Amino acid sequence: MAVVNILLVEDDEVDVMAIKRAMQHLKIANPLFRASDGIDALEMLRGENGKKKLGLPHIILLDLNMPRMGGLEFLGELRKDSDLQRSVVFVVTTSAADDDRIRAYDECVSGYVLKHSAAHSFLDAVSMLQHYWRIIEFPDN
Numbered sequence: 001m002a003v004v005n006i007l008l009v010e011d012d013e014v015d016v017m018a019i020k021r022a023m024q025h026l027k028i029a030n031p032l033f034r035a036s037d038g039i040d041a042l043e044m045l046r047g048e049n050g051k052k053k054l055g056l057p058h059i060i061l062l063d064l065n066m067p068r069m070g071g072l073e074f075l076g077e078l079r080k081d082s083d084l085q086r087s088v089v090f091v092v093t094t095s096a097a098d099d100d101r102i103r104a105y106d107e108c109v110s111g112y113v114l115k116h117s118a119a120h121s122f123l124d125a126v127s128m129l130q131h132y133w134r135i136i137e138f139p140d141n
Contacts, residue, residue, distance in 0.1 A: 005058040008034045009041040009074065010092075011066040015115065019061070019092075022126040037066040038074030045084055057088075059129070062109075064093040064100055072100070075107035090129060 010016050016034060023032065033054055035041035041060070047053025060078075064071035071091060078084050090111045091104045101112050110132075113125045 004030050005054055005056075006030050006032045007041060007044065007054055007058055007060045008032060009036075009038065009060060009066070009071065010034065010063045011036050012063070015063070015092075018115075019126065026127055026130060028126070028130050038069030038071065038077070040068075041074060042069075042077060042081075042084075045078075045087070046081075059132075060087055060089040061092050061129070062089055064091060064095050064104070072103050072107070075104065075109070079107055092125070 008016065008019055010019070020032065023030075033044060035044050041062075043049045043051045044054050045058075062071045062074065069077075071093065075089065078087055078089070089107075089109045090113060091109050092113045092115060093100070094115050095101075096114055104112055113129075
């Protein structure tokens with residue numbers, strides 16, 4: 001089984017640290033890469049502008065509210081790219097808005113997870129993601 005790379009697309013340093021702590025707590029050793037917005041993430045996924053291309057398989061953890069290119073705009077670009085359209089994406093956001101949830105699922109996200117202030121709920125979400133990538137089969141490309 002190949003190692004699953006995790007791309008965290010998140011602009012908030014506090015949320016980045018919370019995800020890193022949750023991964024450490026759960027002893028998740030998968031490589032974690034971070035992009036600060038949708039533009040940065042696309043460059044990493046495509047290997048553009050001097051950035052090393054992120055290897056397959058990968059799972060994207062995507063915030064929605066970011067500068068330059070937000071999560072929903074990123075999803076639209078991702079799904080239009082024939083090399084990236086099959087990427088597995090989980091939205092991890094503070095937005096409980098029905099419109100955001102519907103638009104995300106319209107872009108074929110694998111799940112929509114709300115960031116809760118309670119650490120236990122967040123640990124449960126990260127644990128679920130870990131189980132997910134251990135049992136699913138990824139496409140070869």
